[in-house]
Amino acid sequence: xxxxxxxxxxxxxxxxxxxxxxxxxxxxxxxxxxxxxxxxxxxxxxxxxxxxxxxxxxxxxxxxxxxxxxxxxxxxxxxxxxxxxxxxxxxxxxxxxxxxxxxxxxxxxxxxxxxxxxxxxxxxxxxxxxxxxxxxxxxxxxxxxxxxxxxxxxxxxxxxxxxxxxxxxxxxxxxxxxxxxxxxxxxxxxxxxxxxxxxxxxxxxxxxxxxxxxxxxxxxxxxxxxxxxxxxxxxxxxxxxxxxxxxxxxxxxxxxxxxxxxxxxxxxxxxxxxxxxxxxxxxxxxxxxxxxxxxxxxxxxxxxxxxxxxxxxxxxxxxxxxxxxxxxxxxxxxxxxxxxxxxxxxxxxxxxxxxxxxxxxxxxxxxxxxxxxxxxxxxxxxxxxxxxxxxxxxxxxxxx
Amino acid sequence: xxxxxxxxxxxxxxxxxxxxxxxxxxxxxxxxxxxxxxxxxxxxxxxxxxxxxxxxxxxxxxxxxxxxxxxxxxxxxxxxxxxxxxxxxxxxxxxxxxxxxxxxxxxxxxxxxxxxxxxxxxxxxxxxxxxxxxxxxxxxxxxxxxxxxxxxxxxxxxxxxxxxx
Amino acid sequence: xxxxxxxxxxxxxxxxxxxxxxxxxxxxxxxxxxxxxxxxxxxxxxxxxxxxxxxxxxxxxxxxxxxxxxxxxxxxxxxxxxxxxxxxxxxxxxxxxxxxxxxxxxxxxxxxxxxxxxxxxxxxxxxxxxxxxxxxxxxxxxxxxxxxxxxxxxxxxxxxxxxxxxxxxxxxxxxxxxxxxxxxxxxxxxxxxxxxxxxxxxxxxxxxxxxxxxxxxxxxxxxxxxxxxxxxxxxxxxxxxxxxxxxxxxxxxxxxxx
Numbered sequence: 129x130x131x132x133x134x135x136x137x138x139x140x141x142x143x144x145x146x147x148x149x150x151x152x153x154x155x156x157x158x159x160x161x162x163x164x165x166x167x168x169x170x171x172x173x174x175x176x177x178x179x180x181x182x183x184x185x186x187x188x189x190x191x192x193x194x195x196x197x198x199x200x201x202x203x204x205x206x207x208x209x210x211x212x213x214x215x216x217x218x219x220x221x222x223x224x225x226x227x228x229x230x231x232x233x234x235x236x237x238x239x240x241x242x243x244x245x246x247x248x249x250x251x252x253x254x255x256x257x258x259x260x261x262x263x264x265x266x267x268x269x270x271x272x273x274x275x276x277x278x279x280x281x282x283x284x285x286x287x288x289x290x291x292x293x294x295x296x297x298x299x300x301x302x303x304x305x306x307x308x309x310x311x312x313x314x315x316x317x318x319x320x321x322x323x324x325x326x327x328x329x330x331x332x333x334x335x336x337x338x339x340x341x342x343x344x345x346x347x348x349x350x351x352x353x354x355x356x357x358x359x360x361x362x363x364x365x366x367x368x369x370x371x372x373x374x375x376x377x378x379x380x381x382x383x384x385x386x387x388x389x390x391x392x393x394x395x396x397x398x399x400x401x402x403x404x405x406x407x408x409x410x411x412x413x414x415x416x417x418x419x420x421x422x423x424x425x426x427x428x429x430x431x432x433x434x435x436x437x438x439x440x441x442x443x444x445x446x447x448x449x450x451x452x453x454x455x456x457x458x459x460x461x462x463x464x465x466x467x468x469x470x471x472x473x474x475x476x477x478x479x480x481x482x483x484x485x486x487x488x489x490x491x492x493x494x495x496x497x498x499x500x501x502x503x504x505x506x507x508x509x510x511x512x513x514x515x516x517x518x519x520x521x522x523x524x525x526x527x528x
Numbered sequence: 529x530x531x532x533x534x535x536x537x538x539x540x541x542x543x544x545x546x547x548x549x550x551x552x553x554x555x556x557x558x559x560x561x562x563x564x565x566x567x568x569x570x571x572x573x574x575x576x577x578x579x580x581x582x583x584x585x586x587x588x589x590x591x592x593x594x595x596x597x598x599x600x601x602x603x604x605x606x607x608x609x610x611x612x613x614x615x616x617x618x619x620x621x622x623x624x625x626x627x628x629x630x631x632x633x634x635x636x637x638x639x640x641x642x643x644x645x646x647x648x649x650x651x652x653x654x655x656x657x658x659x660x661x662x663x664x665x666x667x668x669x670x671x672x673x674x675x676x677x678x679x680x681x682x683x684x685x686x687x688x689x690x691x692x693x
Numbered sequence: 694x695x696x697x698x699x700x701x702x703x704x705x706x707x708x709x710x711x712x713x714x715x716x717x718x719x720x721x722x723x724x725x726x727x728x729x730x731x732x733x734x735x736x737x738x739x740x741x742x743x744x745x746x747x748x749x750x751x752x753x754x755x756x757x758x759x760x761x762x763x764x765x766x767x768x769x770x771x772x773x774x775x776x777x778x779x780x781x782x783x784x785x786x787x788x789x790x791x792x793x794x795x796x797x798x799x800x801x802x803x804x805x806x807x808x809x810x811x812x813x814x815x816x817x818x819x820x821x822x823x824x825x826x827x828x829x830x831x832x833x834x835x836x837x838x839x840x841x842x843x844x845x846x847x848x849x850x851x852x853x854x855x856x857x858x859x860x861x862x863x864x865x866x867x868x869x870x871x872x873x874x875x876x877x878x879x880x881x882x883x884x885x886x887x888x889x890x891x892x893x894x895x896x897x898x899x900x901x902x903x904x905x906x907x908x909x910x911x912x913x914x915x916x917x918x919x920x921x922x923x924x925x926x927x928x929x930x931x932x933x934x935x936x937x938x939x940x941x942x943x944x945x946x947x948x949x950x951x
Contacts, residue, residue, distance in 0.1 A: 169863050175787075181852065239847055251826040315853055466936070474794070
C-alpha cells in the first residue's frame, strides 16, 4: 500500500489569521453573550417556564449529534478497513472532538447555575439519562483522543484499529444516549418513543458527514492542496445515502405517530397548524434539509464541487431546523393533562407557547459552532492531520 | 517525536484554555488585594456564639454545610447550626442584615479572605419576622395587605378549632 | 466538599408496622388533648428527628367546591413562600408559579371545572428520575423537593414533569426572599407542600388554610398513611382521580370531581 504524507497547514499567512480572527470574533461574541445571560439570568432570553430549552439547546444538541457523525469517516477507515478513507481519518477524529467541545460548552453555559459545574461532576443520579451522558461525553473525548493518538504516532499505530473500533462503538452508544435524553420524557407526547434513538444515529451520520465534507473541501481549497474528485464523489454518494435514510426515518416516525389516535392532535400541530414550527418542518427539515440536497447529490449537479458544498450546507441548515422542531416544537405544544377538556390558566395551560429567541441565545449557539471551527483550524496548523495530496492518482494507489 | 508531543500539548492547552476561559467567567470576584482588616460586627443578640469563637471562626462553613444537608434532605430542623439562627443573632443593627453592606457580619471577613459565598442569592440576609421593619420594595409590595396578619403567627389551638368548627 | 448523604431510606415500611405506629401516635394524641389538637400532636415531630416514611403527606382537592374566579390558595402560597404574583411581575411569562388555578371546560357539554394545579408529589416522580445531580428528590415523607444547593438549573425536570409544576427562577431576587423560604436565581423550584410549615408542626399548608378560611373547604391536607387522618377518611368516602393516571405515578394530590 502506498503511503501518504501528512503535513501541517501553513499557518502564518494573512489568510489563515484572518480566518482565525473571524472565527475568534464569534467565539468572543458567544462568550460575551454568556456573561450577559449569566449576569442577568435567563430573563434576558426568550426562554420561560413553558419553553424551558431554547436555541442554545438546539445548537448544543446539533453539535453533539454532528460530532459523533463526524467520526464516521474514521470509523469506515479503521473499522471497515476501507483504505481509501485512511488518509481522511485524522481530520474526522479532530472534527469530532471539536464539535463535541463546542456542543458541550453551549450546553453547560446555558445552565441556570453554570457556576455549579463542579456539582454536576461530583453528584450523580444514575437513573438520569443526563448523568449517563456526562460519562458518555467524557468517554468520547478519551476514546477519540486515544484513537487520534494512534493515528498520529507511529509507535502506537498497531493499536489504531482497536482504538477506532472502541471509538466507533462508543459513538453509537453516545448518540443513542443523546436521543434517549428526549426519548425518556414520558410527559411530552412527541418524545416518549424508542424511535428517537435510532433516528438520532442516522441523523448524526448525515450532519457529521456534511460538516466534514465542507471542512475538508475548504481546507484543501484554501491551502491550495490537490483534492481529487474520487474522494469528493465517494463521500457525496455516502451523504446521499444518509440523507435518504434520514428522510425515511422521519416519514416512518410521523406515520407511526399518526397511527395512534392520541398523537393525532400533536402531529397535526407539527405537520399542519404549528405556524413557524410547521414551516420549519416542511421547508427547513424536509425540503431544505432532505429533498433539495438529494436532488443535487443524485443528479448531474452532484458532480460539481460547488453544488456538493451547497448540498452540505443545506443538510446542516436542515439539521438545525430539525433540532428546532424536535426540541422547541414538542414544548410549544401544550401538555394534555385533561384529555378532551379545554384548559385555561395564568400559566399558559392549553395554549400553544410562542418562543422568540433573543440575540444572546443566538450568539451563544453560534459561539459553540465557532469554538468547534476554531479548534479545528488551530489543530490542522499544529498537527499533521491533512494529507499533503489527495488527488485522484494518489488515492487510486491506496486502493491496491 | 518530541515535536509531536509538543504539538499535542499545544492543542490540549488551547482546548483547556477555551474551557477555562468560559469557566472563569462564572466567578467575577475581586481578589483580596489591599482590603482593609475585617470588621467583626458585634452580634445583635446573645452573649456568645453557638460554639466557642475560635471554633466558629475556623469551622462555621463545615457546620453550616452539614446542617444544610440534614435539614434539606432529611427534614432535621435543629436550631443550633441553622443559618436562619446565625442571621437572627448576627444581623447588624445598622442595616438589619448580615450581608447588605461591606461591614456586615458575613461579608467583611469574606472579602478580606477573598472568599465568595452564594448563600445570599437565595437566603434572606435579614432576621425572621423582620419584614415589617423594612421598607417594602417592588418585589414585596404584594405583602402589604398581608403584613398585619402575618407577623410570625403560629396557628393556635383556638385558631384550628375556629377553622374546623 | 459537600459530602451529600445518600437519600433517606424511602422503602415503605410494612403496613402492619405503619398501622401500629400511627395507631400509637394517635392514641398518644387522643390521651393528651382530645379533638382538633390531634393533627398537630400526631405530626409535630421533634425538630431533631428526620422526616419519616411512616408518614405520607398528601392533599385532596374537591373540585366541586373550588370556586370559579377565587384565587385565595394562589395568593396565600405566594405570600407564604415569597414568590411574586404573576399579575405583579415585570416578566409574567417567566415568573415562577408554584400553584395556579386551572379552568377546565368540556367543549361538548360546556361543563366547567375549577381546580388548583401544583406539584403532585408523585411517589414515582419523573423529575427525580431525570435529575442529573440528584437535586430533585423525594423526602421520606413523600414531599418532592428540589435541593437548591445542588440544582444546576438544567431544567430537565421541567421537561419531564407531566404537570408543568416547576418553574425556573429567571432573575435575581435581590434579598426579597422570606427568611423561612430561600429561593434563588438559576434554580428550579416548585410547591414544597409548605415544608417549612409542615416541619414546624403546623400540619397544614398555606393554600389549605386560605381555602378553609375563605369558607370553600375545597382542600384537605394530611397524612395519607394514617387511616384516622381527615384526608384518609375523606379519600375513603369520595371517589377521587389522579391527573394523568395513565402514567402510573401514584400521586400525592388526589382530585374529586374531575
